[in-house]
Amino acid sequence: MQSLLRVVRGVLLVGALLLPALPGAAAQAAPLPGAPVAAATPDWTPPLSTRGRYVVDADGKRFRLRSGNWDGAQGSWNGSGDIADPANHHAGQPSHGIPIGLDRTPLPTLLADFHALGLNSIRLPFSNEMLRDTRPVPDTAVAANPALRGRTPLQVFDAVVAALTADGFAVILNNHTVTTRWCCGVDGNERWNSSGQSTAQWADDWVFMAKRYRADPRVVGADLYNEVRRDIWDDPNWGLGDNHDWHAAAQEAGDRILAEANPHLLIVVEGINWTGIPVDGFAHGRPALAPVRTLSHTLVVSNKLVYSAHFYGYTGPHHSGATGIGETSDLRYQDLTREQLRQVVHDQALYVSAETGRHFTAPVWISEFGIGADERNDRPRAWFGHLTELLEDADADYAYWPLVGWSAGDGGSGGDSWALLRYDSEGHRTGVLDAGDWRAPAWTGLTDAPGRTGAVPATPAWYQLTTDHRDHNASLRVRAGGDWDSGARKAVCPDGARLAGLSHTGGRGLCASSALRAGTGGHTVVRDESHVPAGGDWSGGYTKFQCPAGQFLIGYSLRGQQVSAALCAPARTALATGGGRTVWFDRGDNRPAGGPGGEYAQGHYKGQCLPTEYAAGIAFTTRFGARPSPAALLCRPAPPEA
Helix, strand or coil: CCCCCCCCCCCCCCCCCCCCCCCCCCCCCCCCCCCCCCCCCCCCCCCCEEEEEECCCCEEEEECCCEHHHHHHHCCCCCCCCCCCCCHHHCCCCCCCCCCCCCCCHHHHHHHHHHHCCCCEEEEEECHHHHHHCCCCCHHHHCCCCCCCCCCHHHHHHHHHHEEEEEEECEEEEEEEECCCCCCCCCCCCCCCCCCCCCCHHHHHHHHHHHHHCCCCCEEECCCCCCCCCCCCCCCCCCCCCCEEEHHHHHHHHHHHHHHHHCCCCEEECEECCCCCCCCCCCECEEEHHHHHHCEEEEEEECCCEEEEEECCCCCCCCCCCCCCCCCCCCCHHHHHHHHHHHHHHHHHHHHHHHCCCCCCCCCCECCCCCCCCCCHHHHHHHHHHHHHHHHCCCEEEEEEEEEEEECCCCCCCCCCCCCCEEECCEEEEEEECCCCCCHHHHHHHHHCCCCCECCCCCCCCCEEEECCCCEECCHHHHHCCCCCCCCCCEEECCCCCEEEEECCCCCCCEEECCEEEECCCCEEECCCCCCCCCCCCHHCCCCCCCCCEEEEEEEEECCCEEEEEEEEECCCCCCCCCCCCEECCCEECCCCCCEECCCCCCCCECCCCCCCEEEEEEECCCCCCCCCEEEEEEEEECCCC
């Protein structure tokens, strides 16, 4: 969506939406008659995953997301006036809750034009309301694709997904709105749980959608929610643990999608788009991905996390994009110099992919940016050139907004000059593929820019654990065994990782990717010193929870501040049975040089084994006046292959 908080308006939607139950379909609908068939084998193999800062395909080859946003299914009605009047829809384009353009152009032609743009993937927005709309779309909405007549919006969406994937595109589903309305601003769609929708219902809808398309391997991602932002009264937050905690909600939905529906999907988490009141003198701004530096996500399936952010020239790091009411004196992105823009975009988003070897390191997808073909002002034009050049130089993943629109001035029926491709009522196309479109050189430069290709080697990965407000069990194998310490706050590393570090207070942990765990066998819960051998006291006067011989730490639990238990897993190869070193961290940080893994417990003392070591035990004290929280780790040399 192009804007955030353009105007501070009154509450537009009040109370819960009473909607019927979801349709019962659990698999993707088959392509409808007339849907195109792939003309050639795509040069990528699904599913997609991540390796460090890159998205890769199933063969480990770089897959740079060169995407467009095909909008419409999220809604186009502005929320006031007669919904049947095109004037009350964005750009005068009633979408009828389905992707725009199906009334004007056959699907095969649209997809051929997408290929001509150099795209390999489509971000496909939808609304939660669309999932429950049982009314067939008007025949006029699919006039150029008559096989879609009589279909509900969701069934049309099915057909579009099937057509895209059959033609070789990767599809990333994007929950753009709760209600089928044009986003953004204060419109009842500010958060995933706006308009009476609970977080649980939202996550249920995502499980439904992930199951619906899981038979189609080229449906590769779930973009959880668009432009999370302030409503009239309240801000979203990143980590406070309340009903507005976007970090926690994204963790919940992402884990449920991967555990219950489809473990192959990328999980895309956008940063917070706006907090505060856009009035000079009041705190306000666009956090984007800045909070990720100290609080990232660790999902139950590793290497599936992608972060995203949006940038438009008329908005800014502290500017809502409004004119008039809601406009402040802050700079817009288009007011920044080339170098200032680069620094701001790095600080707000691209540092996540640029800084390797951190718990937050992940691909960053700039999943919305755009500008109008009719833009005449120098600053916005310069901004577009600077941003596309920045994306080229950063070898970043991107998605333009929007991909499809109507031709401007088409019989007085409106049109979106921002669209890369615009079609009149006869299906004739204009846009960035035409030499007369001023955006064409910058767009072509971006799509043709050289970047990393081919195989991406596996790199060490780091994962943050947090027990700030709830359990954080990132292991599917441990989850399958049930609650291993009832009543305690628990944290467990992902399958394929080992515990590398702990904080003295705050309950944070750090995991490192590892091939150490055996392919079979359960885990051991350690609640006493029974596995400490005679003469092996590595923390005199402290209680030691030590793993049995041949096992290593993968998790821990706390009751209040006190260590409750250690969780250990068997190794696939022999481990050292003695020796090691004690890493104390109750009076200061004790970490390897350079702090591999990044700042995982800001403001707290931390201890961490070397990357060449594994953790075999946790020590703490219960003596009067001392904190009973983790105080030391037993670190031992790891086998070379681990």
